[in-house]
Amino acid sequence: MLIGGVVGIREYSDTDITLATHGGIVGIVGKRLALTVYEGNSVEIVGRIEEVTFCYGKNK
Amino acid sequence: MVKISKLILGYRRIGAACGSAELASRLLRLGISAQIAADGSATVSERDIARVRAALGGSVTVSEPLGLVGIYRRTRYKALTAVSLLVSFLLVTYLSGAVWDVRIEGNTTLTDSSVRESLAKCGFSVGKRWHSVDTAAIEAKLLSECRSISWVNINRRGTVAYVTVSESDLPDEQGDSRTGYANIVATCDCVIEEITVVRGRAEVKRGDAVKRGDILISGIIPDASGGGFTYAEGSVIGRVEECISASVCREYAVRGEKSEKCAALSVKIFDFQLNIFKKYRNFGDEYVIIKEIDSFSLPGGARLPLQIFTERAIIYSTVPASYTDEELVRIAAARLDALTVSRLSSATLYRLRTDGGFTDMGYEMHSIAVFAEEVGTPLEFSAE
Numbered sequence: 001m002l003i004g005g006v007v008g009i010r011e012y013s014d015t016d017i018t019l020a021t022h023g024g025i026v027g028i029v030g031k032r033l034a035l036t037v038y039e040g041n042s043v044e045i046v047g048r049i050e051e052v053t054f055c056y057g058k059n060k
Numbered sequence: 061m062v063k064i065s066k067l068i069l070g071y072r073r074i075g076a077a078c079g080s081a082e083l084a085s086r087l088l089r090l091g092i093s094a095q096i097a098a099d100g101s102a103t104v105s106e107r108d109i110a111r112v113r114a115a116l117g118g119s120v121t122v123s124e125p126l127g128l129v130g131i132y133r134r135t136r137y138k139a140l141t142a143v144s145l146l147v148s149f150l151l152v153t154y155l156s157g158a159v160w161d162v163r164i165e166g167n168t169t170l171t172d173s174s175v176r177e178s179l180a181k182c183g184f185s186v187g188k189r190w191h192s193v194d195t196a197a198i199e200a201k202l203l204s205e206c207r208s209i210s211w212v213n214i215n216r217r218g219t220v221a222y223v224t225v226s227e228s229d230l231p232d233e234q235g236d237s238r239t240g241y242a243n244i245v246a247t248c249d250c251v252i253e254e255i256t257v258v259r260g261r262a263e264v265k266r267g268d269a270v271k272r273g274d275i276l277i278s279g280i281i282p283d284a285s286g287g288g289f290t291y292a293e294g295s296v297i298g299r300v301e302e303c304i305s306a307s308v309c310r311e312y313a314v315r316g317e318k319s320e321k322c323a324a325l326s327v328k329i330f331d332f333q334l335n336i337f338k339k340y341r342n343f344g345d346e347y348v349i350i351k352e353i354d355s356f357s358l359p360g361g362a363r364l365p366l367q368i369f370t371e372r373a374i375i376y377s378t379v380p381a382s383y384t385d386e387e388l389v390r391i392a393a394a395r396l397d398a399l400t401v402s403r404l405s406s407a408t409l410y411r412l413r414t415d416g417g418f419t420d421m422g423y424e425m426h427s428i429a430v431f432a433e434e435v436g437t438p439l440e441f442s443a444e
Contacts, residue, residue: 006088012081014098034098037084039091 001028001052006043009035017045025055062095062103062127070106070129075121088116096342159188160219170208175225178206190216202439235318241289241443244277244436246270250298253432260292270298276436289443298435299410304403305426306395307419308388315346316377323349324371339373346376388423392416397424 003019003026010018010025012035017028033047062071076083077100084096087104092111094102102114106129109122125133135141162179164172178186182201184193195214202212210228216219244260252268260277264270279292324338354368383391396414409431416425 009081009084009088012079012084012096012098035080035084035096036093036095037088038093041088041091043084043088 001045001049002042003045004040004042004043006037009037009043014047019043024053024057027051027053027055028054066103066105067127068129070125070127071103071104071126072109072130073101073103073123074109074112074116075101075123076116076119078119082427086116087112125155129371156219157190158219159184159186159190159193159221162186162221163222165222165224166227168227169257170225170227175209175223178202179223181205184214184221190219209246240291240440241279242291242438242440243275243279244292244294244296245439246272246274246276246296246298246301246435247437248272248298248300248435250300250435252296252435253299254278254295254297256295258293258295258353259290260294262294264296270435279441291440292438294436295434296436297432298406298434299430299432300431301428302403303426303428304396304399305424306392307424308383308392308395308422310379310382310388310422312383313378314381318377321373321375322370323373324369326366326369328369330365333369338371346378348374348376350374383422385418385423388418389425392425396427400427400429404429404431420432 003021005022006019007022008020010020012018014033015029015031017033017035019026019028028035028045028049029051030047033045033049036044036046038044074083074165078086080096080098080100080102083100083102084094086094087094087102090111092104092108094104094108096102106127112120113122114260124130132138132141157229162176162185164175167175176185179198179202182198182205184195184198195216199212199214203209204259208228209225211226215224216222249271250269252264252266252270254266255262255264255276257277260279261282263275263278276296277292277294279290281290283290321339322337324335326333326335326338328334350372352370354370354371356364356366393416400412410427411430412427414425414427416423
């Protein structure tokens with residue numbers, strides 16, 4: 001999964017990733033998650049993604 | 061897993077005490093592509109390592125160069141490695157330019173080895189250089205030399221040649237298929253103009269009048285020539301006189317005013333078809349069903365998986381009408397012209413006389429044509 005407009009990574013483990021984007025917070029829960037950052041504020045997440053949550057705003 | 065581009069161009073593994081999330085955020089802000097591991101390490105390509113060092117300073121530990129570039133940098137024998145790589149590259153390039161295997165597909169009666177042998181005779185075999193092979197020329201040569209193959213295609217996949225063949229149903233020699241015995245007999249009443257015998261014995265000569273079914277070239281060999289039977293072959297041209305006629309009825313029916321009714325309507329979404337409406341009853345004496353399919357496409361060229369099928373019945377009513385004398389003659393002449401051209405397409409015309417007249421029904425026109433054409437056809441017989 002490729003996510004654009006990422007401004008920071010809040011949490012990162014192989015089961016849980018939380019990203020801060022321009023639009024808000026994106027939470028990804030899964031197994032064997034791996035993260036790759038690219039130029040242009042893009043982040044790629046590979047692994048078994050089980051749940052994606054969105055939260056409008058910069059704070060949870 | 062390290063990406064192949066990094067493996068070739070070189071990469072380094074960096075470690076940070078600040079944690080994986082913080083390291084990822086920093087690299088993201090710097091605009092550096094990196095694969096982050098959950099244990100706080102990351103793999104960064106060799107070209108970005110100077111920027112990482114400048115931005116993160118002593119807070120990160122950087123490993124030795126890894127990947128192919130790393131191996132090259134660490135080795136003592138740099139010149140030898142470079143020469144080995146160059147030689148390997150040249151060797152692989154040279155060897156990949158040759159045909160390493162020829163695989164035959166599509167053959168049922170022909171064996172792979174026989175097709176390979178035929179290809180070798182045409183100049184295509186294992187070991188040939190690809191750049192010196194003109195596949196189109198080889199295909200044409202194989203088709204001309206091997207009559208049992210009706211179609212061939214040579215495809216290159218890597219260093220392997222895949223040859224797809226289609227076998228011909230016809231035997232190699234046309235003459236060999238003619239088993240049994242036959243006479244050549246007349247197809248119509250005519251006067252013989254010319255006779256050419258390839259096999260058999262001529263039974264008629266130029267100027268003879270023959271009836272339909274008469275033997276023109278006999279498949280029975282006379283005793284003086286050894287006796288026996290054969291399949292007669294040859295060409296017999298005869299002068300034929302034939303009447304070609306065309307008639308037109310004065311009365312005819314025209315289509316009157318038409319009305320239009322919806323006969324069916326269905327919607328297809330992906331592979332699922334939903335029949336909304338369908339009319340099964342007869343619409344009248346004369347009607348035409350027009351089927352329309354409406355598809356929808358987006359500005360980018362993509363097509364929506366939605367189609368609307370419509371059937372419209374155009375219903376006609378018939379009204380009696382009649383031709384004038386002038387129209388009758390013109391239509392009959394056109395019909396007779398078409399029939400004459402069709403009949404005389406493979407004949408040599410000597411004379412054509414056309415006549416016509418009005419009848420109770422309308423108009424009839426006929427032509428008496430005298431022409432020359434092939435009049436012999438083989439008729440097989442049994443020797444018993």
